[in-house]
Amino acid sequence: MDIPIITGGKSIEREIALRSAKNVFNSINNLGHKPLIIDLIDDEFINKIQNYKFAFNVVHGDYGEDGRLSSLLDILGIDYTCSSPETCVATYDKFIFYNLFKNYVQMPQTILTNKLISPPFQFPFIIKPRKSGSSKGVYIIHNKNEFKFYLEKDLKEFQEVLVQEYIKGQEITISYIQKNDEFILLPILEIIPKKEFYDYEAKYTNGLTELRPQLNSSEKIIQKINEIGNQFMKILSFKDMFRIDAILKGDEIYVLEINTVPGLTELSDLPTSAIAAGISFDDLINIIIKNHVARVAG
Structure with missing residues (x-):
């Protein structure tokens, strides 16, 4: 083709x-x-x-x-x-996503602002753009001076900013790929950045982050992850692939966001999960293309 x-x-x-x-x-x-x-x-x-x-x-x-x-x-x-457009709208807008799912899955408390406000949570906490990706504009805030500086910075660049409770735990990413009509859960990745968190630089600079496949995750964690994934798939209409970013705190999983067009660079999470499952990058792309061959031929 x-x-x-x-x-x-x-x-x-x-x-x-x-x-x-x-x-x-x-x-x-x-x-x-x-x-x-x-x-x-x-x-x-x-x-x-x-x-x-x-x-x-x-x-x-x-x-x-x-x-x-x-x-x-x-x-x-x-x-x-x-x-689909509807799924993209519901996941790319992080505040819509939060309000849609906060009563169905565990998520950090989140508020939206378009102006300078007083700190709404105990330090540290997170600020991030309402709509963006690759951790652009995401900061961990440790004190009032940082809050004022980075909130002003994000408001100037993005206009609307989320302020979010900080959940301390393991950063994990949960990737699914669609093969024919079934979504397959790939091995969970633990994200171990050398910086304070998995920011833009840590994501796309070789050597700044270890992506460690969790090949022996407990049955309890896998069950919870499947429940979360099934909850999202029950409400949203995904195609081909998607990735859930989350925090694992003990046995509790806090969902941060969903990415519907995951990165496919040599350092990206979903391809790394696929390789851990024995699926090469070429195999991954082939699986995705085959999802569409029959529709295109028809």
Whole structure:
């Protein structure tokens, strides 16, 4: 098949999207298909994409994960990887996501602000943009001076900011891939950053984070993770792959967010989980493409 890879865009995650797309391009080529990279900001984007039946979505952040790209592709009648517009809206907007699921799964207490406020939680706590990814604009706040400085910074850049209770525990990431009509739970990764937490630099700089597969997780933890995953899949409509970021505190799991277009760089979480399950990157991309072959052929 000729498979266009939609990537780039204008978001603050553009660089990561391009890195992911390069890996996907190489893999599609290895699998015997004909890949083509199309940048979302290309002036001829609509003309270039509209004659294809299927596209690989590798746009992280705004547009690619907030439902706008998937909506456009739906209008154009083009099948695509990753989730539906409704699911993207419900997960990319972290405050909508929090309010949808806070009564179904454990989540840190969270408030939304568009102005300077007094500290709502005991230090330390977290601030993060309402809509963003790759940990851009995420800070652990230890005192009032930091709160004022970083809140002003985020408000200026993102306008709306979440202030979130800090849960101290193991950072974990929970990845699912769809094979045919079934979602498969991949090995859980424990994230061990050399910095204070798994920020943008730690995520995408070689050597700054260890991603340690938890191949011997207890039955109790796996059961809780499956319950959480099933709860999300009961309400939201995922396609191909998604990733849940969470904190493991003892036997309790606190969900932070869901990513519907997970990173596919050489340092990204989901491909690392897949490799721990014996699924190479080429195999992963092949599984995703095969999810769409029948629809495209029809």
